[in-house]
Amino acid sequence: MAGEPQDDCLFCKIVAGSIPATIVRETETTVAFRDINPQAPTHILVIPKAHYKNAAVLGAEAPQLAADVLAETQAVADEEKLESYRIVFNTGSGAGQTVWHAHAHVLGGRGMEWPPG
Ligand code: 5GP
Ligand code: ZN
Numbered sequence: 801m802a803g804e805p806q807d808d809c810l811f812c813k814i815v816a817g818s819i820p821a822t823i824v825r826e827t828e829t830t831v832a833f834r835d836i837n838p839q840a841p842t843h844i845l846v847i848p849k850a851h852y853k854n855a856a857v858l859g860a861e862a863p864q865l866a867a868d869v870l871a872e873t874q875a876v877a878d879e880e881k882l883e884s885y886r887i888v889f890n891t892g893s894g895a896g897q898t899v900w901h902a903h904a905h906v907l908g909g910r911g912m913e914w915p916p917g
Pocket of ligand 1: 810833836838900
């Protein structure tokens, strides 16, 4: 069923606490934790606790939860005192998605080019 935890999902395991992560914020519906392979001085992932395979499915099937994730990216940026930052939802393998549980990357603390590679 939509949103149900998946046994083979790394981020569902982080939500369940069975895989450790450096959690920086948690709400009733979301978790934010530091990326294990940071691409910027601040690199935090914000995820819904419920499992949706990517941002497209999350936005279509659970728009309030998508809004919760977006609001948390702002809260993370505030806590990290980021004036400028980038929010990325890699959606599909061609865009670099490797974990199939929707997540927003919050990247900041360095200058960034546009467009990205
Ligand atoms: P994607 O490539 O799917 O957009 O992003 C997945 C992100 O998850 C990558 O930036 C990767 O470094 C991060 N990641 C993968 N495995 C782990 C893990 O076990 N713990 C944490 N904290 N991050 C992870
Ligand atoms: Zn999951």
